Amino acid sequence: MKKTIITVVGKDSVGIIAKVCTYLADNGLNILDISQTIVGGFFNMMMIVDFSESAREFSVVAGELEKLGGEIGCVIRLQREEIFDKMHRI
Numbered sequence: 743m744k745k746t747i748i749t750v751v752g753k754d755s756v757g758i759i760a761k762v763c764t765y766l767a768d769n770g771l772n773i774l775d776i777s778q779t780i781v782g783g784f785f786n787m788m789m790i791v792d793f794s795e796s797a798r799e800f801s802v803v804a805g806e807l808e809k810l811g812g813e814i815g816c817v818i819r820l821q822r823e824e825i826f827d828k829m830h831r832i
Contacts, residue, residue: 770797
């Protein structure tokens with residue numbers, strides 16, 4: 743299994759989760775865990791996703807998610823699990 747971390751941050755609006763999850767499903771990415779909150783009108787979501795069934799390159803998916811974020815008014819980042827772990831060590 744190739745785990746990746748997806749973060750979505752932006753002003754809350756209707757359809758953010760639906761649009762992101764539709765993209766993931768259409769590209770063979772399975773959500774393993776998801777957490778989302780809305781604080782003061784700002785949306786924050788973090789997902790752990792299995793990337794192993796996707797036929798797409800990591801960099802292509804990362805770019806398309808970034809573009810999707812721009813379309814829905816959010817910042818979407820895709821990171822490999824091992825890099826995310828190293829960046830967030832205490």
